[in-house]
Amino acid sequence: MKILIAMFQKALFFFSICFLSLNVASSVTANDELRKKFDEALSVWELALYEKTQDLERGNLSQSDFEDIRDDLDHVRIEAREFISQLQPIQSQLTKQLKGLGPIPEQNQTPETEQIVMIRQTLETELSVVSSQIKQAELISPRVDELVGRFNKIERQRFVNEVFSRGPVPISRSLWGEAFELSGTDWEVFFLQLELALNTAGQKIEWEEIIPLWVIVLAAAFVSSLLLRVMRRRYGVQESIVRPDYHKRVLAASLNALRRALIPVTLLTLVTGTLVWGKILDPEIEQMVEAIILGLLFITIAEAITKATLFPVRSSWRVLAMAIPAAQQVRIIAIIIAFIFSIDLLIRVVNEIVPASASQHLLGSFFTATAMAVLVILLHRKSLWKLAGEVPEEISRVSRLWSRFRKVIVAFMSIMIAAAFIGFIPMAHFAVFNLVATLELFLLLLLIHVIVHEVAHYELSGKADIGRSLRNILSLDDDGADRLGFWIVLCVGCALVVLGVIGILLIWGMSGQRLLGIIQAGLTGFEIGEVRISFIDIAVAGMLFIGMLALTKVFAKLLDERLLPKTKLDAGVRDAIKASVGYAGLGLAVLIGVSAAGLDLSNIAIVAGALSVGIGFGLQSIVNNFVSGLILIFERPIKQGDWVVVGNEEGHVKKIKVRATEIETFDRASVIIPNSDLISGTMKNWTHKSKLGRLELRIGVSYDVDEEKVRDILTKIATEHSGVLPRPEPYVLFMDFGASSLDFELRCFLKDIENKMSIASDLRFSIRKAFQEAGIEIPFPQQDVYIKQIPSGVKSIDEFEKEDEVRAEDPETEKSTEEKNIDKKPE
Structure with a gap:
C-alpha cells in the first residue's frame, strides 16, 4: 500500500511539473509577442518625443500646430497607459507563480530538481523583463507632461504678447494707408476666387444628393412645428390667465421665440446643406459662407427673443414690463449687437483665409470692439430699465445684481474704448467681446433654468x-x-x-x-500620491448605490404588499423580514458602491483596525443601540403595533429603527426610546404573544347590601358584554371590608386588551344602571364631628337659630343689629 501511495505521489508530482512547464512555455510565448509590440511602440514614442522637442526649439508654431502637438503627446500617453494595463496582470501572474514554487532551498535542505530550477529561472527572467517594460512605460508620462508644460508656457507667453502689446494708434495715417492697399495683394486673388465660386456654384450642385437632405431638413422642421404647437397649447399664452407668474411668461416667450425663428433657421439650414455639405465651394470660400450663415443665425435668434419677450401678443405676458420706447431701444440695440458679432466673426474668418496685413487686422478689431463697447454702454443706461407694476422676485434679484455691476461694466467698457484709441486694440477687442459673450452665456443658462423650473413643476x-x-x-x-x-x-x-x-x-x-x-x-482619474481618484468611478459608484437602494425599496414594498400578506405569518414576523431585507440591501449597496469606486478594502480594514479602539469608546452607545436594534428585530420581544409600557411612557410601537424605537402614546405624542433601554430595562408588553388580556374592575357597595346579589349582578353584566371572553368565565372576588364599603373586584378576560379602557367604561355604565334598579347603594366616605364642650363667649347653634328667626320676623331688628356691629368695629 505504501508503495502504491509513493508511486501515486510521484506521478502527481510529474504531471504537476509538466503542467507548470507547459503553462510557463505558453506564457513565455505570449509575453514574447507583447514584448515585440512594446519595443516597437517604445521606438515610436521616443521618436515622437524627439520630434516634439525639436518643434519646441524651432519656435515658429501656430495655434493649430500647438493643438496637433497636444494630440500627438496625448496619444503617446494613452498608448503607454494601455501597455501598462496589459503588463501589470502579467507581472502579478508571474509573481504568483514564483510564490507558488516557494522559497529557494537553503544549503542544508533538499535541493530542487533541474526542471524546477529551470522554471524558476525562466519566471524570474520574464518577471524582470516585464517589470522593466512597466518602468519604461511609466517614465513616458512624466516626459510627456514636461513637454506639454513647456508648450503651454510658450502658448501663454505668446497669448500675453499678442493681447497686451501696444500697436499704432487708430488715427495713424500710415495705418489707414496700408489698410486700404488691396491691389497686388492676396485680397485681389481672394475676390477673384470668390467671384468665380459664386458664378460656378449653381453648376456644381448635385441635386441627387441635395434633395434627400432637403427632405430630411423639411421633415425635421415639420415635426418641430408640431411639437412647438403641442408645447404652446400646454405652456404658451393662455387667455384664461390674466396675471401669469414670471416662470409662465418666460416659458411662453421662449416657445414664441422658437416658433418665430423656426422658418429662418430652416432656410439657413437648407442653404448650409446646399453650399457647404454639397462640397461645391472651395475650402476658403466655404469657411466664409459658414461664418455668414452663423452670423445670420445670431441675428435671427436676437430678433426672435427680443420680439417674444418684449412685444408678445398680450401685454400681460411680457417678461419685462418696460415702457414701449425703452423696449424698442433695447430690441434695436440687441439686434445691432448680434450684427456686430456677425461682422467680427466674418472679419476674423476672412483674415485667416487671406493673409491680411497687421493694419487691416487692427482696424477691423478697432471698429468692432469700439462699436460693441458703445452698444453695451447704451444698453446699460438706467433709464431703459425702469419697470412698471409689480416686479417678480426673480427679476428683482437679477435687477439688484445688475445694479451693482452696471456701473462697473460701463466703466470697464469706457476704459476699453480709451485703451483702443491709445493703441491697445487687441486687448480691448479681447476683453469687450469676451465680456459680452460671458453675459450672453449667463442669460442663456438663466433662461434654461427658468424653463426647466416651470416644466418640472407643471408636469409634477x-x-x-x-x-x-x-x-x-x-x-x-x-x-x-x-x-x-x-x-x-x-x-x-x-x-x-x-x-x-x-x-x-x-x-x-x-x-x-x-x-x-x-x-x-x-x-x-488622477493620482494624489498613491491614491487614484476617478470621478467616473465615483459617479458610477453613486448611481449603483442609489440604484441598489431603490431596488431594495421596490423589493421590500413588493414583499410587504404582494407576497407576505398571502402567507400566514405574524405581522411582527413580516415586519422583521421587511426590515432585514432593507438592512441587507443597504449593506449590499454599500459594498457595491465601495467596490465600484475602486477603494481598496484592505486599506479600509487597516484604517478601521487602527481606529477601532477610539471608535469603540466614542461610538459605544451608538453600537450598543445598533446591536440592541438587531436583537429587537430578530428576537422580537416587541414588534410594530404592540402596546407597551416603558417606565412612565405607555403607547403603541410605531417603528423599530436601527438606533431607537418610536412609541406613539395615546395622546398622539411620539416618544423615542434607545434600543439599549428596551433590552436592558424592564418593559411591559400587553400584546406580546396575543391580544388576550385580563380586566380588573373594583366596586364598593354599602354594608346593608346582600353580597351574593352583588356577585350575581356583576357576573351577569360581564358575561353579557361582547368584548369579554366566555372562557375563562368572569368571576367576582370579595376583596376587603372597607372603611365605608364592602370592596369587590370583577375580573374578566378580554378578546382584545387594546379595548380595555372602552370595555371598562361600558361595564361601569352597566353596573351603575343595574345597581340603581336593584336599589344597591354605592357609598362614599363620610365623617361625623362631635364637639364635647363649647368655649365661653361662643354662641351655640341654638342661639344662632333663634337670632335668625327674630330677624325673619322683624327686619328693623336686623338693621339695628347691623348698625351696632358696625359701631363695634375698631377704628
Missing part, C-alpha cells in the same frame, strides 16, 4: 398626463412631488453651473483640446 403638479403617470408610479403626494421637482431643478442647476464654468473657460482663451484633456483626466 398633476395637471399633465405625464406628471400624473409619474406620480402614480412613484406613489408621490403633493409634498413628494414638490421635493422631486426641487431635486430635478437642483440637479439641472448644478449641470448648468458646470456648463457655465466650461463655457467661460472656453470664452476667455482656454483651448477646447486642453480643456477636454483636463476633463478626461478628471473623469478617468
Whole structure:
C-alpha cells in the first residue's frame, strides 16, 4: 500500500511539473509577442518625443500646430497607459507563480530538481523583463507632461504678447494707408476666387444628393412645428390667465421665440446643406459662407427673443414690463449687437483665409470692439430699465445684481474704448467681446433654468398626463412631488453651473483640446500620491448605490404588499423580514458602491483596525443601540403595533429603527426610546404573544347590601358584554371590608386588551344602571364631628337659630343689629 501511495505521489508530482512547464512555455510565448509590440511602440514614442522637442526649439508654431502637438503627446500617453494595463496582470501572474514554487532551498535542505530550477529561472527572467517594460512605460508620462508644460508656457507667453502689446494708434495715417492697399495683394486673388465660386456654384450642385437632405431638413422642421404647437397649447399664452407668474411668461416667450425663428433657421439650414455639405465651394470660400450663415443665425435668434419677450401678443405676458420706447431701444440695440458679432466673426474668418496685413487686422478689431463697447454702454443706461407694476422676485434679484455691476461694466467698457484709441486694440477687442459673450452665456443658462423650473413643476403638479403617470408610479403626494421637482431643478442647476464654468473657460482663451484633456483626466482619474481618484468611478459608484437602494425599496414594498400578506405569518414576523431585507440591501449597496469606486478594502480594514479602539469608546452607545436594534428585530420581544409600557411612557410601537424605537402614546405624542433601554430595562408588553388580556374592575357597595346579589349582578353584566371572553368565565372576588364599603373586584378576560379602557367604561355604565334598579347603594366616605364642650363667649347653634328667626320676623331688628356691629368695629 505504501508503495502504491509513493508511486501515486510521484506521478502527481510529474504531471504537476509538466503542467507548470507547459503553462510557463505558453506564457513565455505570449509575453514574447507583447514584448515585440512594446519595443516597437517604445521606438515610436521616443521618436515622437524627439520630434516634439525639436518643434519646441524651432519656435515658429501656430495655434493649430500647438493643438496637433497636444494630440500627438496625448496619444503617446494613452498608448503607454494601455501597455501598462496589459503588463501589470502579467507581472502579478508571474509573481504568483514564483510564490507558488516557494522559497529557494537553503544549503542544508533538499535541493530542487533541474526542471524546477529551470522554471524558476525562466519566471524570474520574464518577471524582470516585464517589470522593466512597466518602468519604461511609466517614465513616458512624466516626459510627456514636461513637454506639454513647456508648450503651454510658450502658448501663454505668446497669448500675453499678442493681447497686451501696444500697436499704432487708430488715427495713424500710415495705418489707414496700408489698410486700404488691396491691389497686388492676396485680397485681389481672394475676390477673384470668390467671384468665380459664386458664378460656378449653381453648376456644381448635385441635386441627387441635395434633395434627400432637403427632405430630411423639411421633415425635421415639420415635426418641430408640431411639437412647438403641442408645447404652446400646454405652456404658451393662455387667455384664461390674466396675471401669469414670471416662470409662465418666460416659458411662453421662449416657445414664441422658437416658433418665430423656426422658418429662418430652416432656410439657413437648407442653404448650409446646399453650399457647404454639397462640397461645391472651395475650402476658403466655404469657411466664409459658414461664418455668414452663423452670423445670420445670431441675428435671427436676437430678433426672435427680443420680439417674444418684449412685444408678445398680450401685454400681460411680457417678461419685462418696460415702457414701449425703452423696449424698442433695447430690441434695436440687441439686434445691432448680434450684427456686430456677425461682422467680427466674418472679419476674423476672412483674415485667416487671406493673409491680411497687421493694419487691416487692427482696424477691423478697432471698429468692432469700439462699436460693441458703445452698444453695451447704451444698453446699460438706467433709464431703459425702469419697470412698471409689480416686479417678480426673480427679476428683482437679477435687477439688484445688475445694479451693482452696471456701473462697473460701463466703466470697464469706457476704459476699453480709451485703451483702443491709445493703441491697445487687441486687448480691448479681447476683453469687450469676451465680456459680452460671458453675459450672453449667463442669460442663456438663466433662461434654461427658468424653463426647466416651470416644466418640472407643471408636469409634477398633476395637471399633465405625464406628471400624473409619474406620480402614480412613484406613489408621490403633493409634498413628494414638490421635493422631486426641487431635486430635478437642483440637479439641472448644478449641470448648468458646470456648463457655465466650461463655457467661460472656453470664452476667455482656454483651448477646447486642453480643456477636454483636463476633463478626461478628471473623469478617468488622477493620482494624489498613491491614491487614484476617478470621478467616473465615483459617479458610477453613486448611481449603483442609489440604484441598489431603490431596488431594495421596490423589493421590500413588493414583499410587504404582494407576497407576505398571502402567507400566514405574524405581522411582527413580516415586519422583521421587511426590515432585514432593507438592512441587507443597504449593506449590499454599500459594498457595491465601495467596490465600484475602486477603494481598496484592505486599506479600509487597516484604517478601521487602527481606529477601532477610539471608535469603540466614542461610538459605544451608538453600537450598543445598533446591536440592541438587531436583537429587537430578530428576537422580537416587541414588534410594530404592540402596546407597551416603558417606565412612565405607555403607547403603541410605531417603528423599530436601527438606533431607537418610536412609541406613539395615546395622546398622539411620539416618544423615542434607545434600543439599549428596551433590552436592558424592564418593559411591559400587553400584546406580546396575543391580544388576550385580563380586566380588573373594583366596586364598593354599602354594608346593608346582600353580597351574593352583588356577585350575581356583576357576573351577569360581564358575561353579557361582547368584548369579554366566555372562557375563562368572569368571576367576582370579595376583596376587603372597607372603611365605608364592602370592596369587590370583577375580573374578566378580554378578546382584545387594546379595548380595555372602552370595555371598562361600558361595564361601569352597566353596573351603575343595574345597581340603581336593584336599589344597591354605592357609598362614599363620610365623617361625623362631635364637639364635647363649647368655649365661653361662643354662641351655640341654638342661639344662632333663634337670632335668625327674630330677624325673619322683624327686619328693623336686623338693621339695628347691623348698625351696632358696625359701631363695634375698631377704628
